[in-house]
Amino acid sequence: MTTIGVTGVTGPFGRLAVERLLARGGSERVVGLARDPSRVSGLDGLDVRPGDYDQPSALVDALNGVDVLLLVSGNEFGKRVAQHTNVIEAAKAAGVTRVLYTSAPRADDTALPVAPEHKATEEVLRASGLAWTILRNNWYVENYTPQLDRYLAEGAIVTAAGTGRVGAAPRADFAAGAVAAALGDGHEGRVYELGGPPFTFDELAAVITDVTGTTVTHRTVSPAELVDALQGNGLDAGTAGFVASLDEAIARGDLDVPSDDLANLLGRPVTPLADAIREALK
Structure with a gap:
């Protein structure tokens, strides 16, 4: 066994x-x-x-x-x-x-x-x-879904990510892929780039709008402006700066990693972003 x-x-x-x-x-x-x-x-x-x-x-x-x-x-x-x-x-x-x-x-x-x-x-x-x-693992969709209430209330997602894309997927998909790799054969010595189809924050806002019927847009600000806004929402300077640096990485394309590895491990398509949003709203 x-x-x-x-x-x-x-x-x-x-x-x-x-x-x-x-x-x-x-x-x-x-x-x-x-x-x-x-x-x-x-x-x-x-x-x-x-x-x-x-x-x-x-x-x-x-x-x-x-x-x-x-x-x-x-x-x-x-x-x-x-x-x-x-x-x-x-x-x-x-x-x-x-x-x-x-x-x-x-x-x-x-x-x-x-x-x-x-x-x-x-x-x-x-x-x-x-x-x-x-x-x-690329970003989890759950990095964003806990903020859905705020996105809907403010009508905007505010980032310093510009048109950068994120290959996010639900955490459950990543966990299922890990289990498949743990149990399956032929995975030794392999490096998997795991994630879903990359999306921009404009696209995330559009999906939230479609799913909820409430208009949400994406507003891009500078990293310094984002830090100020995050501190205004209660984050300390160090954490706010770290979050802004992640958005800068997204703007550079660091999370834009197109790959079928996760879908191949799952044996099915990665959960669509709209379905992940619907699940988070339940």
Whole structure:
């Protein structure tokens, strides 16, 4: 019996992945790692183990018996390379045979602000001696859907992204693709650029308008203007500047990554943007 491990199962991506694994009803045993296992609930059949990325020795015990590991990237910027390295080294020590890692678009050839830690992790994984699969996830549609009420109330999406395009897809599609790569054959040593058909924010606004019947437009501002607006909405200067830098990356084309890799892993088209908007509005 193959044992599939998933890290970060209290986060939305990890939870979606284990939900999909458990729902399959296959013969695989599913292990979920969580920094705080007491926070894991409603996942009958999941073997929950403590999995703190900052506790290397405990990670070895947590990964005991795991054959294939889905390493969901952490969210502590500045610490992720060390944390991911801890997991990869623990996987080696525990006898894991393959690690899948959720990375960033074009991680080895982009100026995207979040990319350096992903690139460094990819390098650690490639040098580990383990079989590996790299899943370069584009943006989640859920980066935008929590703001639908504001878009509708204000009648506008305000960005510094210009006409830049984003290859976003629903998080559930990315998780399903990761599960398919974890369970399927022929994915060792592969780098997948995962995402949906790229869209502009003008197109996002048009889809929201069509779905809701409320007119929403896209208004482009300068990065400095966006920072001021975000601070006016309560963000601190550092966070506002980071968000603006991501929009600048979109304007450069850093997230415009046309690829059929996700659809191929899913065995179906990526969920249409309009359907994702409808689901978010429920």
